[in-house]
Amino acid sequence: MMEYLFTYGTLQQETVQLETYGRLLHGTVDHLIGYRLSTVEISDIKVIRKSGLKHHPVAIFTGYKSDVVSGKKFQLTQSELAASDGYEVAEYERVKTVLKSGKSCWVYVLRGNLIPCK
Numbered sequence: 001m002m003e004y005l006f007t008y009g010t011l012q013q014e015t016v017q018l019e020t021y022g023r024l025l026h027g028t029v030d031h032l033i034g035y036r037l038s039t040v041e042i043s044d045i046k047v048i049r050k051s052g053l054k055h056h057p058v059a060i061f062t063g064y065k066s067d068v069v070s071g072k073k074f075q076l077t078q079s080e081l082a083a084s085d086g087y088e089v090a091e092y093e094r095v096k097t098v099l100k101s102g103k104s105c106w107v108y109v110l111r112g113n114l115i116p117c118k
Helices: 014-021 045-051 078-087
Strands: 003-007 028-033 035-041 055-061 068-076 092-098 104-110
Touching (some): 003 078, 014 045, 035 068
Parallel strands (some): 003 104, 055 104
16 A cells, blocks of 8 residues: 655655655655744764754644645655654654645654754
């Protein structure tokens, strides 16, 4: 069974996709309503090496329809979705949501009540 994953940050990078999934993903533009972007500091050396970044974007739920995060949705296998879980660090959690297009998909957002960098 295939799953949809909405991405707005480093999972859009070709190097991250190749190292995480062993292939490049082809997605379509979509929008996450009711969230805004901030950043989170990454301490996992493997993730920093893959992305080349110590600070990653993170979506934070606001509930305001005026807050929108633009990104891409990708279709993944169950094993690729599990690989995504392995890539994302503890500050993120995967939640199910509905995008502006009406498509139901997974997205990684700030876990619980953690405080972002910005």
